[in-house]
Amino acid sequence: xxxxxxxxxxxxxxxxxxxxxxxxxxxxxxxxxxxxxxxxxxxxxxxxxxxxxxxxxxxxxxxxxxxxxxxxxxxxxxxxxxxxxxxxxxxxxxxxxxxxxxxxxxxxxxxxxxxxxxxxxxxxxxxxxxxxxxxxxxxxxxxxxxxxxxxxxxxxxxxxx
Amino acid sequence: xxxxxxxxxxxxxxxxxxxxxxxxxxxxxxxxxxxxxxxxxxxxxxxxxxxxxxxxxxxxxxxxxxx
Numbered sequence: 722x723x724x725x726x727x728x729x730x731x732x733x734x735x736x737x738x739x740x741x742x743x744x745x746x747x748x749x750x751x752x753x754x755x756x757x758x759x760x761x762x763x764x765x766x767x768x769x770x771x772x773x774x775x776x777x778x779x780x781x782x783x784x785x786x787x788x789x790x791x792x793x794x795x796x797x798x799x800x801x802x803x804x805x806x807x808x809x810x811x812x813x814x815x816x817x818x819x820x821x822x823x824x825x826x827x828x829x830x831x832x833x834x835x836x837x838x839x840x841x842x843x844x845x846x847x848x849x850x851x852x853x854x855x856x857x858x859x860x861x862x863x864x865x866x867x868x869x870x871x872x873x874x875x876x877x878x879x880x881x882x
Numbered sequence: 883x884x885x886x887x888x889x890x891x892x893x894x895x896x897x898x899x900x901x902x903x904x905x906x907x908x909x910x911x912x913x914x915x916x917x918x919x920x921x922x923x924x925x926x927x928x929x930x931x932x933x934x935x936x937x938x939x940x941x942x943x944x945x946x947x948x949x
Binding site for chain 2: 722723724725726727728729730731733734735736737738739740741742743744745746747748749751754755756757758759760
């Protein structure tokens with residue numbers, strides 16, 4: 722659509738025409754501000770907890786258990802050095818044998834959501850599907866934060882499961 | 883031939899005075915658009931509608947993504 726518009730503008734006498742090819746999706750995914758009726762509505766990226774503990778595949782579970790507990794969490798997100806999300810350690814996995822590696826204990830490949838999704842949409846998804854947490858990532862998989870159902874429900878005034 | 887640019891280049895050009903043009907349907911523009919963007923949905927681009935743009939300044943078009 723955008724390339725056709727750019728070409729059309731040239732036929733109408735515009736000499737200097739450019740195309741921001743990756744468009745509004747790229748802008749929103751980067752968490753940048755917008756204008757319009759949705760601009761003031763809360764979005765997943767703003768509500769997601771940025772202080773969620775993270776860990777790496779090659780760590781012992783016992784190290785992550787200690788760190789997560791000290792931080793007051795019962796979940797950790799498994800990432801690489803680029804903060805790309807590989808998995809989740811929820812309370813159940815964190816309670817496992819501390820000698821295991823994170824790579825053995827984690828729930829791999831969790832579904833992730835983009836930061837621009839409106840909180841009201843996220844609340845519906847998380848309540849309907851009984852998801853307590855949802856990793857929020859950029860379009861290239863980098864962790865933005867962990868969205869908690871209770872936070873997003875509170876943000877939109879819905880009842881939690 | 884229109885040139886493709888990325889986000890940072892686009893931001894720099896807008897700061898330097900380029901015009902941003904969203905070509906998605908008006909309803910989508912009304913919900914969310916980039917700061918300062920003008921709306922002319924693709925089917926409505928013609929000699930009359932583009933009068934809101936200045937021909938001696940750069941124009942950057944965008945839609946939702948690469949589609």
